Amino acid sequence: MRKDQLHVKIFPSIFYPLLFLFLGTYTANAQSVKTDSTSHKKYVSVDVPKTYERIIAKGYESLEMFDYLGNYYYKVNDLEKSKTYFDMLFKRYSRSQISKKSIEIYNIIIELEKSKKFISALD
Incomplete structure (x- = not known):
């Protein structure tokens, strides 16, 4: 040979x-494998935000991922990360492609930022 x-x-x-x-x-x-307490069947729990962030870090992106991450971080009160993903969403896609819910949340975050700056200017 x-x-x-x-x-x-x-x-x-x-x-x-x-x-x-x-x-x-x-x-x-x-992801992690967990067992259901009543039926004792195994199921896989996937951390979707973490997975989407890794996909975006690799250079792949979509409207749905930015939309999901912006809404997710808004729900868990992480407004900085939420604004980051909404900024990416609004920079890359037109308003007609973005859901009304995401547009409303983004406007709320912008208003909150403006009020924080106004309050800090008063101090």
Whole structure:
């Protein structure tokens, strides 16, 4: 057997197990397996905001992801992150593509920012 043929046979046998180990560890951070208390069935819980943020960080983006993250962070009272994602949403897409709910929430966040600046100017 030639040396280059031996290399081709050894490489997949080492590479693929390491690849599966790495991917299994990587995806485990965004989801967890839980058991239902009544039926004792297993289900997977996925952290959607964390997953969307990783996808956006890699350069992929969509109207739905920005919309979801802006609304999610507004509901959990993280107005800075909410405004960040709404800013990205309004910068990349036209108002006709954005839901009315998101437009209303974005306007509320802008008004809250203006009132905070006004109050800080009084102090």
